[in-house]
Structure formats: C-alpha cells, structure tokens
Amino acid sequence: QVQLVESGGGLVQPGGSLRLSCAASGSIFSINSMGWYRQAPGKERELVAHITRSGITNYKDSVKGRFTMSRDNAKNTVYLQMNSLKLEDTAVYRCNAVPPRFEYWGQGTQVTVSS
Numbered sequence: 068q069v070q071l072v073e074s075g076g077g078l079v080q081p082g083g084s085l086r087l088s089c090a091a092s093g094s095i096f097s098i099n100s101m102g103w104y105r106q107a108p109g110k111e112r113e114l115v116a117h118i119t120r121s122g123i124t125n126y127k128d129s130v131k132g133r134f135t136m137s138r139d140n141a142k143n144t145v146y147l148q149m150n151s152l153k154l155e156d157t158a159v160y161r162c163n164a165v166p167p168r169f170e171y172w173g174q175g176t177q178v179t180v181s182s
Contacts, residue, residue, distance in 0.1 A: 069093040069171055071162050076176030084150045087176060089162030091143040096120065100165040101138060103147045105158035105178075116147060117165045129155070152180045 070092040079085055087103065095101060102117035115127045116136040124136050135148040145162055161175040 069095065069098075071171050071173040073160060073162055073173055073176040076160060076178045078179045078181065079152055080182055081153060081180055083152050083180070084148070085152065085178060087147040087149065087160055087162075087178075089145045089147075089173075093143070094140075095138070095143050095145070096140045098164045101145045101162060102165040102167070103134075103136060103145070103160055103162050104167065105156075105160045107155075107158040110158075114165065115160075118145065149178070152178075154180050156180050 071089055073087060073089050075085060075087040077085060099120050100117050102114050104112050104114050106112040113127065115130050116124065116134055118124045118136045118138050126134060133151045138145040157178060157180045159175040159177050161173055163171045
C-alpha cells in the first residue's frame with residue numbers, strides 16, 4: 068500500500084518560489100503517471116502537472132513555464148518546482164496517481180501566495 072506525504076508548502080510573496088516534495092512510503096515505480104493536484108477554497112480540484120514513469124511531463128496551461136515537475140523513482144519521490152508564483156496559485160497541493168486513487172490521498176501542503 069502506497070502512502071503519500073507532501074511537504075514544502077508555505078507563505079510566499081508573488082514572484083517567489085517554492086519546491087514541493089511528495090514522498091511515497093512504497094514504490095511508485097509501478098505507477099505510470101504521477102500528478103500534482105491543487106484545490107483552492109471554493110474551487111474544484113485540478114491537475115496542474117503530471118509525469119510519466121519515463122519522465123515525460125505535462126502541465127496545465129496556467130502554470131506552463133513556471134512549474135517544473137520531476138520524479139526520482141529510486142527515492143520514491145516526486146517534486147514540483149514552482150517559480151514566479153501568483154496569487155491564484157494559492158491552494159492546497161497534493162500528489163497522487165493519474166488518474167487519482169482514493170486511497171493515495173494525503174493531507175497535502177498549503178501554498179499561500181500573498182503580498
């Protein structure tokens with residue numbers, strides 16, 4: 068059973084950067100596609116980035132050029148480097164498989180972009 072733990076969130080000013088990490092208790096190698104999801108208050112959850120086992124990435128249009136997702140299968144960890152953060156990036160960020168599996172949802176990490 069895989070358990071996912073997110074970390075790295077925080078309070079940052081617009082234009083700032085954060086690096087999120089998602090550590091898995093079990094192997095994620097068998098999971099072909101891992102994704103970072105976010106949910107802002109009053110809004111639906113959205114997939115912002117995902118990466119295949121071989122490292123092919125795909126991004127939501129609003130984060131292209133600002134966010135970079137990577138994965139280290141040996142460390143069972145995925146990352147999300149977020150640069151040039153905007154107010155609208157404020158949300159709880161969680162990682163999961165793509166499509167998501169209910170049993171994989173963790174607590175997430177809060178990202179707040181505020182001046």
